[in-house]
Amino acid sequence: MARGDVILSINGNEVNDVIDFLFYGNDAQLDITVRRRERKLSFRLFLKEGQDTGIEIKPFKIRLCRNKCLFCFVSQLPKGLRRTLYVKDEDYRMSFLYGNYITLTNLTKEEKKRIVEQRLSPLYISIHSTDRAVRNALLGSPKASDVLKEIQFFKEHKIKMHCQIVLCPGYNDGKNLQQTIRDLYKFYPYVSSIAVVPVGLTTHRKTAPKLKAVEKDDALSAIGVIDSFQKRFRKKHGDSIVYAADELYIKAETPFPPLRAYGELPQRENGVGMVPFFLYQAKRMKMPQPSQATESGDQGRDKTGHRFVTFTGTSFYPYLVRFADGLKKGGIDIEVIPIENTFFGKSVTVTGLLTGRDVMRSLSEFVKKDDILLIPDVVMREGHEVFLDDVSKQDIEDLLGIRPYVIESTPKGLLEAVTSL
Numbered sequence: 001m002a003r004g005d006v007i008l009s010i011n012g013n014e015v016n017d018v019i020d021f022l023f024y025g026n027d028a029q030l031d032i033t034v035r036r037r038e039r040k041l042s043f044r045l046f047l048k049e050g051q052d053t054g055i056e057i058k059p060f061k062i063r064l065c066r067n068k069c070l071f072c073f074v075s076q077l078p079k080g081l082r083r084t085l086y087v088k089d090e091d092y093r094m095s096f097l098y099g100n101y102i103t104l105t106n107l108t109k110e111e112k113k114r115i116v117e118q119r120l121s122p123l124y125i126s127i128h129s130t131d132r133a134v135r136n137a138l139l140g141s142p143k144a145s146d147v148l149k150e151i152q153f154f155k156e157h158k159i160k161m162h163c164q165i166v167l168c169p170g171y172n173d174g175k176n177l178q179q180t181i182r183d184l185y186k187f188y189p190y191v192s193s194i195a196v197v198p199v200g201l202t203t204h205r206k207t208a209p210k211l212k213a214v215e216k217d218d219a220l221s222a223i224g225v226i227d228s229f230q231k232r233f234r235k236k237h238g239d240s241i242v243y244a245a246d247e248l249y250i251k252a253e254t255p256f257p258p259l260r261a262y263g264e265l266p267q268r269e270n271g272v273g274m275v276p277f278f279l280y281q282a283k284r285m286k287m288p289q290p291s292q293a294t295e296s297g298d299q300g301r302d303k304t305g306h307r308f309v310t311f312t313g314t315s316f317y318p319y320l321v322r323f324a325d326g327l328k329k330g331g332i333d334i335e336v337i338p339i340e341n342t343f344f345g346k347s348v349t350v351t352g353l354l355t356g357r358d359v360m361r362s363l364s365e366f367v368k369k370d371d372i373l374l375i376p377d378v379v380m381r382e383g384h385e386v387f388l389d390d391v392s393k394q395d396i397e398d399l400l401g402i403r404p405y406v407i408e409s410t411p412k413g414l415l416e417a418v419t420s421l
Helices: 018-024 092-098 109-117 132-139 147-156 174-185 216-237 246-252 274-283 290-296 317-329 356-363 393-400 411-420
Strands: 006-010 029-036 039-046 123-126 161-167 191-198 242-244 308-313 334-339 372-376 403-407
Touching (some): 092 109, 123 147, 161 174, 174 216, 191 216, 242 246, 308 411, 317 411, 356 393, 372 411
Parallel strands (some): 161 191, 372 403
Antiparallel strands (some): 006 029, 029 039
16 A cells, blocks of 8 residues: 555445544454555455554544534634644544544434444533533534433443533533533433533633633532532442542632542543642652762752753642652752743633743743753643644743753653653
8 A cells, every 4th residue: 555545445344534444444354445546456454463554544634613612712712823723623533532522513313323333432522511501502502402312322322421511600500510410420320420620711712791710619619519419429339420620629729539539530631630640649759869869969960960940830830849849858959930821811720721932931030041941741732842832842942041851741750850861
């Protein structure tokens, strides 16, 4: 096969995208038909157990979202960012492959049939409310179908689902939140988890009507609702089922539940249990001791005596600086800088939405020439060394005059960086 070949079928089965390719490409013998320019060609592959085909598939064209959600983050982005950030996807394939959340508002009968036949499970679904009027208002889609009927269909066909509720005060909080959790619980265990996350609002939002940000009292109220359900669910199933996002505990200024309350962390990538998991990992790190640094003669720095500097969003700062303090006690010279998000607005406090411009602005008067900057990988585009606003790692180095390194955003990643660089 050659670059640019279009795969038409595998073992007689039509191939439309990478999912079809993976689904039908598991046999030891593969009869593959391709189109090369104007010709059809056939190939036969014989694969040993565990052997890869070596074929790379071009990404499929993503189906776009037709909703006009009141809180859509993409609609709140300013101009001038890279084009891919403005793509509003609503594609069940992206949900299955990458955990992207979908609303189920554009699924055809054929696509639902395919999900069932190919066992595209689990799916990640944005619910927001099971009250149809409230949900459709939040989606900005008056004709959206009843989400409970869609979930019932997937339950009947044994497709697992992870659901999220974007908490919007005045819309789906209080009694509405309680009812939504009750309704979704009826589909357990096929609805395997429910995450409640606070609405994210940027200073660039212009869409009416006005939404209220989640404040301390809102967060406390939502946590109270979630906690009451968790207690009942754990008593009956040994599973919390519904979870509050870390940001809700931070906004409420209340302690996180113990890590065991998060089960298998089914929605960690959605910001649920991410901080407790970091703290759990941090406690189990073998920290450097002052005597070790003294014996090595470098006080935890590299051979030229450089200082380490890293940064984080304002919400995670108290937890990261606590870990950094432990490194300091072991002789590591490290400083953690909280970065205020002026690009999206001060209410956006997570590390992953920091821009290169804000990082450079905050660090410009702090860092010195021989410092080593440790950049958490969550601020970089996956597979690239570029921030959301296209500022690159090289730009940081050139403009600040320091050596930057991208590190894994875990206690292990930070510890390995400061002990090996």
